[in-house]
Amino acid sequence: MRDVVIIGVGQTRVEEHWGKSLRHMAHDAVMAAMKDAGIETADALYVGNMLSGELGGQEHVGALVADFIGLRGIEAMKVEAACASGAAALRVGMFAVASGIHDVVMVCGVEKMTDAVGDEVTSGLATAADQEYEVSQGISFVGLNALLMRRYMHQFDVKHEHFAGFAVNAHKNGANNPNAMFQSPIKAETYLRASMIADPINLMDSSPVCDGAACVILAPADGYRARAKAHILASAVATDSLAIHDRRDPLTLDAVALSSQKAYAQARITPTDVDLFEVHDAFTIMAALSLEAAGFAPRGRGVCMAVDNEIGIEGRLPISTMGGLKSRGHPVGATGVYQIVEVVAQLTGQAGKNQVQGARIGMAQNIGGSGATVITHILGGV
């Protein structure tokens, strides 16, 4: 196995891109990354995407994007693992470079959600859950997370307002990220007054529907060391049942624990070595459950980390440092690649006002469904 480094990154702003199609957004992100890496072609392109077929009637986006960016002929394919599609595409890119099959590989996460109307998007997102035994009963993806949050509040005697700090932190960081969907801070009162989607989950617990594309360029460390922006120290995937009702314990994200432990072992680190964590905060409850299962908080105490001196930029473990899924936005299949672009920014001192001082090790975790696929990457600075 060869060590793999990241030599270029690119992203579009996350927003409602009414004027751009999936292929245009992918083009913008890939071109930015190629320029950043100083390359004009690559051996392969892996596209992370979840909903192109469901919402746009367009599958086969590997070849589509390869052709559209002027690289007709190269190897290209789509990689899908629900909301973890972006990180899954990165992992496939890693396989290709680490194995020696390819040298320079492009990984692009792209999602176009706003071409569809609300209930179509709701149904599309629900394809990450068990169609026959969850979705057919009338539950949505938000609803599934609401079931987890309600039980968490009951079992650990937590109030809804205790989760506010996750949303406040995300928006505070997003305010300094020119590529974030929401670039304005919110107050705890804004969180408490937000309209209900599926109680107890309100609008401020939940990441937005949006469009975006991000890209990273991978290469072997040998031969590209001088151009490396970050090393991939670990890449680990774990799975759990699609349905929450089939889990060993619905309030323990077993796949987060397994994926994190595998990643720590690969990188030869412990959780205390992590300088920043791009957590999959699609909902505030997922942030709390992830922090627990990844080893940063005891069971039932993840929500206690939702305060500035824990998760803020200068806190014990900065999370969602560029806004996270809540404020940067969650263009589902692209999110995992945005997380990597943001970790690279932190490790190269390019994070501006949100720079975590002295950041050497950054972790990104991308979750598919309500915890059925969990992909953890740990990056190290050069």
Add this chain to the structure above:
Amino acid sequence: MSIPRNWRTRQQRYSLKAEVCNTCNKHIFPPRDVCPHCAAEKQSWTNLSGQGEVFSYTTMYNAPAGFEEYAPYTMALVKLAEGPMVTAQLTDVDAQDVKIGMPVEMVTRKLSQEGEEGQILYGYKFRPMLREAA
């Protein structure tokens, strides 16, 4: 849901038809080819009592496509007496009266209808228990 898919899962949705693992004796719902508890491959058919309690619940204000006309409605995770958990709607109860731990029992109800001329999907919902378990 396609007609064959509806037909294939009818016994589960109409009568909670389940399995017992021949190796570890745990109940399995919905049926699987491999026991999720011990990975054994042999199971026997059984029926569940349909009784259980609310493990968690939520009220759906933004319903997925096909369920808009029913919103708002209450969804729950129901822990069945025999062990398995299911995701299902609660019925015959006001949302504000639902509590975690509340005893419930299965009833067969209309889940959704695919347009004026489409098939009607029936399945299990749960209502507050009318009588204590014998």
